[in-house]
Amino acid sequence: MSIKRLSRKDYLNLVEAIFFIDFLKGLSVTLRNLFRKPITTEYPQEKLTPPKRFRGAHGHFVWDGSEPDSLKAIEKFMSYERGKSRCVACYMCQTACPMPTLFRIEAVQLPDGSKKVTRFDMNLLNCLFCGLCVDACPVGCLTMTDLYELAGYSRRDEVLRMDRLEQHGVDFSRRRGDEPDRIWSNDREREKLWGKIEWSG
Amino acid sequence: MNEFVLSLIVTLVKIGVLLGVALGLGAYLTWFERKLAGHIQARLGPTVVGPFGLLQPLADGLKLMTKESIIPKGADVPVYYLAIMMAVAPAILLFSVIPFGPEFTVFGYKVKPIISDVNIALLVVFAMGSLAVYGTIFSGWASNSKYAFIGSLRKAAVIIAYEVVLGFSVLGVVLLAGTMSTVGIVEAQIERGVWFIFYQPVAFILFLFCMLAESGRVPFDIQEAEAELVTGYNVEYGGMRFGALPLAEWYLNTMALSAIAVVLFFGGWSGPNILGALSPYFWFLAKMFGLVFFVLWLHWTLPRFQAKDITEIAWKIMLPLALVNVLVTAVVVYTFGGAG
Numbered sequence: 315m316s317i318k319r320l321s322r323k324d325y326l327n328l329v330e331a332i333f334f335i336d337f338l339k340g341l342s343v344t345l346r347n348l349f350r351k352p353i354t355t356e357y358p359q360e361k362l363t364p365p366k367r368f369r370g371a372h373g374h375f376v377w378d379g380s381e382p383d384s385l386k387a388i389e390k391f392m393s394y395e396r397g398k399s400r401c402v403a404c405y406m407c408q409t410a411c412p413m414p415t416l417f418r419i420e421a422v423q424l425p426d427g428s429k430k431v432t433r434f435d436m437n438l439l440n441c442l443f444c445g446l447c448v449d450a451c452p453v454g455c456l457t458m459t460d461l462y463e464l465a466g467y468s469r470r471d472e473v474l475r476m477d478r479l480e481q482h483g484v485d486f487s488r489r490r491g492d493e494p495d496r497i498w499s500n501d502r503e504r505e506k507l508w509g510k511i512e513w514s515g
Numbered sequence: 516m517n518e519f520v521l522s523l524i525v526t527l528v529k530i531g532v533l534l535g536v537a538l539g540l541g542a543y544l545t546w547f548e549r550k551l552a553g554h555i556q557a558r559l560g561p562t563v564v565g566p567f568g569l570l571q572p573l574a575d576g577l578k579l580m581t582k583e584s585i586i587p588k589g590a591d592v593p594v595y596y597l598a599i600m601m602a603v604a605p606a607i608l609l610f611s612v613i614p615f616g617p618e619f620t621v622f623g624y625k626v627k628p629i630i631s632d633v634n635i636a637l638l639v640v641f642a643m644g645s646l647a648v649y650g651t652i653f654s655g656w657a658s659n660s661k662y663a664f665i666g667s668l669r670k671a672a673v674i675i676a677y678e679v680v681l682g683f684s685v686l687g688v689v690l691l692a693g694t695m696s697t698v699g700i701v702e703a704q705i706e707r708g709v710w711f712i713f714y715q716p717v718a719f720i721l722f723l724f725c726m727l728a729e730s731g732r733v734p735f736d737i738q739e740a741e742a743e744l745v746t747g748y749n750v751e752y753g754g755m756r757f758g759a760l761p762l763a764e765w766y767l768n769t770m771a772l773s774a775i776a777v778v779l780f781f782g783g784w785s786g787p788n789i790l791g792a793l794s795p796y797f798w799f800l801a802k803m804f805g806l807v808f809f810v811l812w813l814h815w816t817l818p819r820f821q822a823k824d825i826t827e828i829a830w831k832i833m834l835p836l837a838l839v840n841v842l843v844t845a846v847v848v849y850t851f852g853g854a855g
Contacts, residue, residue: 353557
């Protein structure tokens with residue numbers, strides 16, 4: 315791709331100078347914009363819904379019958395209840411994380427030999443929302459939701475514990491679970507911004 | 516004696532009405548300008564306080580009143596306070612020579628809707644325009660700040676250049692009307708049935724530019740160039756003292772000079788009779804706010820000239836044009852007989 319050189323005249327010609335053509339052009343631009351619909355989102359009153367793959371606050375998907383095969387294979391080794399987190403405490407998320415200390419994961423072995431996850435805390439103050447932990451999760455448990463209002467009044471509020479993670483996951487799959495897993499809601503929206511994709515062959 | 520007391524009362528009432536209307540409208544122009552700027556930039560402008568944000572000027576006023584105002588160290592305190600008065604007073608005094616409508620009779624007493632119908636009204640306008648610059652200069656000088664001082668120096672340079680052009684641009688109209696009284700100029704236009712903008716288009720454009728320069732509007736707003744000088748001459752003021760300076764310069768001055776332009780070029784209160792007795796006032800205010808709207812519209816369209824360009828345009832282009840305009844007008848009036 316070569317650089318296109320645009321030439322610009324340094325001086326207006328006589329007609330343009332006398333009749334203020336450049337002023338009038340500018341005025342017409344602002345007038346057109348004056349009658350355009352404002353693009354403001356009045357934030358506290360109206361909120362945008364981010365795309366489904368938005369990387370917001372984390373959540374845990376729960377045992378609800380939609381588990382992947384990887385989780386079904388080790389089901390009998392886990393101590394779990396329906397409606398609770400699918401986490402198997404494999405520490406893959408912590409391993410993938412660029413800032414591993416933001417995780418506090420603990421699990422115990424119950425007398426019957428099964429594994430029970432007792433703690434899964436995420437300190438979001440250290441999180442950079444890269445989503446590597448979500449990619450690393452082998453059992454389809456950890457996810458990122460579309461929640462973006464994460465401000466709180468204390469540092470303690472910013473640590474996500476298991477109950478909030480589960481609640482986020484349940485809430486997220488109830489609200490957005492049926493949508494296709496893609497950034498743009500449809501192709502038309504995407505093509506409007508990014509142009510049409512032409513695949514080879 | 517009785518006559519004198521009566522005229523005094525009438526004048527005081529007129530002053531009261533005008534002060535209320537001018538300051539109220541000035542305050543509401545801030546709301547209008549913010550709305551306009553917002554919509555031009557595809558935003559909404561003020562929406563929260565009251566319906567359509569209509570109570571925003573009150574909220575702004577309340578905020579400015581309750582703010583702490585800090586006087587900078589080393590400031591010249593008497594001049595610091597004097598500057599505010601020197602900025603506001605001439606802007607309001609400009610309204611004293613503006614005729615809002617024709618003479619009417621109340622209880623057998625003739626009332627002119629103009630505070631002082633003097634026969635040198637245009638000279639009063641120039642005088643007040645020149646006095647207004649003292650507010651800027653004093654505020655820059657007294658606040659002991661380089662930003663403010665540079666701003667006020669720039670304003671002085673602009674005013675010196677544009678006062679001259681303003682005077683010459685108006686001379687054409689004065690020659691045509693044969694009078695310097697604002698009422699006389701409007702009556703001359705009504706008599707001929709032609710607005711002077713059709714006789715003096717060049718003068719009108721020159722006047723418009725001078726008006727922008729005098730009221731510190733874009734593209735001549737180098738004295739408060741936000742990007743370079745923070746906000747220029749009023750940077751060291753706080754609270755309502757800060758509020759008074761832009762109110763005077765941006766809103767009152769713009770309104771007053773628009774009204775003068777309406778008187779000079781758009782036939783004052785003349786217009787078809789659509790509202791009965793109120794029709795002249797309606798036409799005057801409609802024309803005036805049309806012009807104010809144009810100034811605001813220009814403000815949110817154009818970028819700012821460089822400081823050197825502004826004085827260059829004034830001295831090298833506009834002043835010769837104004838002189839030629841006056842000369843041609845004088846010759847035409849002498850040959851074909853103007854107002855006579």
